[in-house]
Amino acid sequence: MAxxxxxxxxxxxxxxxxxxxxxxxxxxxxxxLEVGVPPDVNLVPIECLSACSQGCSVALSAPGRWSYVxxxxxxxxxxxxxxxxAAYAAAPDGLVPWRARPDIFRKQSLARIPPINLLPEAAx
Amino acid sequence: MAxxxxxxxxxxxxxxxxxxxxxxxxxxxxxxLEVGVPPDVNLVPIECLSACSQGCSVALSAPGRWSYVxxxxxxxxxxxxxxxxAAYAAAPDGLVPWRARPDIFRKQSLARIPPINLLPEAAx
Numbered sequence: 001m002a003x004x005x006x007x008x009x010x011x012x013x014x015x016x017x018x019x020x021x022x023x024x025x026x027x028x029x030x031x032x033l034e035v036g037v038p039p040d041v042n043l044v045p046i047e048c049l050s051a052c053s054q055g056c057s058v059a060l061s062a063p064g065r066w067s068y069v070x071x072x073x074x075x076x077x078x079x080x081x082x083x084x085x086a087a088y089a090a091a092p093d094g095l096v097p098w099r100a101r102p103d104i105f106r107k108q109s110l111a112r113i114p115p116i117n118l119l120p121e122a123a124x
Numbered sequence: 125m126a127x128x129x130x131x132x133x134x135x136x137x138x139x140x141x142x143x144x145x146x147x148x149x150x151x152x153x154x155x156x157l158e159v160g161v162p163p164d165v166n167l168v169p170i171e172c173l174s175a176c177s178q179g180c181s182v183a184l185s186a187p188g189r190w191s192y193v194x195x196x197x198x199x200x201x202x203x204x205x206x207x208x209x210a211a212y213a214a215a216p217d218g219l220v221p222w223r224a225r226p227d228i229f230r231k232q233s234l235a236r237i238p239p240i241n242l243l244p245e246a247a248x
Contacts, residue, residue: 048236049235111175111181112173
C-alpha cells in the first residue's frame with residue numbers, strides 16, 4: 001500500500017542556521033531524495049511536525065494503519081529512513097516486525113498513533 | 125466532527141508500579157472519565173503510544189485532520205485534556221487557535237502528523 005513519508009523541512013535541530021543556508025530538515029529531505037524514494041512511498045515535505053526539541057523528525061502514515069513519528073535524525077540517517085519507509089509500505093498491515101526495522105526506528109520513536117477506526121476492544 | 129482521544133493506559137511514566145496497582149496511564153484515563161468525555165469525543169484506551177520516555181501521553185485524531193500527540197501528562201491534567209479534546213472536536217477543521225488551547229497542549233506537544241491526503245504543495 002502507498003505510504004506517506006512526511007519530512008519536517010523547517011527543523012533546525014537546535015542549531016543556529018546562517019540565512020540562506022539549508023536547515024538540517026531540508027538537508028535530510030535532500031539526502032532522502034538522493035538515496036531515492038521507493039515507488040510506493042510519497043515524500044511530503046512539511047513545515048513543522050511539532051517535535052522541535054527532538055528534530056529532525058519524520059512521520060510515516062497510510063490509510064487504516066498506525067502512524068509513526070521518529071526523531072533525533074540527520075541527513076546521515078537518510079538511507080535508513082528510506083529502508084524503514086519501504087518496509088512499512090511493503091508490510092501488508094504496516095506492522096513491520098521489530099527485527100526488520102532499522103535501528104533508528106527501534107530507538108528513536110517519538111510516538112505512534114493508532115488508525116482512527118481501531119475499535120476500543122481491539123486496542124486494549 | 126467526532127474526534128478520537130487515544131490514552132496510553134499502560135504508561136508507567138518512569139515510575140515503579142506495585143503489582144495490582146493502576147499505572148499512571150490508567151489513572152489518567154480514569155480521571156478523564158471522571159471529568160467526563162464530551163459527546164463528540166471517543167475515548168479509546170491504547171497499550172503504548174511509543175512515547176514512553178515522555179509519558180503519560182494521549183493522541184487526538186479525526187478523519188482528514190492533523191493528529192496530535194501530547195506527553196508528560198498526569199491525572200492532574202485530566203480536565204485540560206478534556207477541554208483540549210472538546211476544542212479539537214468542535215473546531216471546523218480541527219485547527220484550534222493557539223490561544224484557545226490548554227497550556228499543556230501548547231507546551232507538551234510531542235508531535236503532530238498531517239492528514240494523509242494533504243497535497244505536497246499545500247504542506248510546504
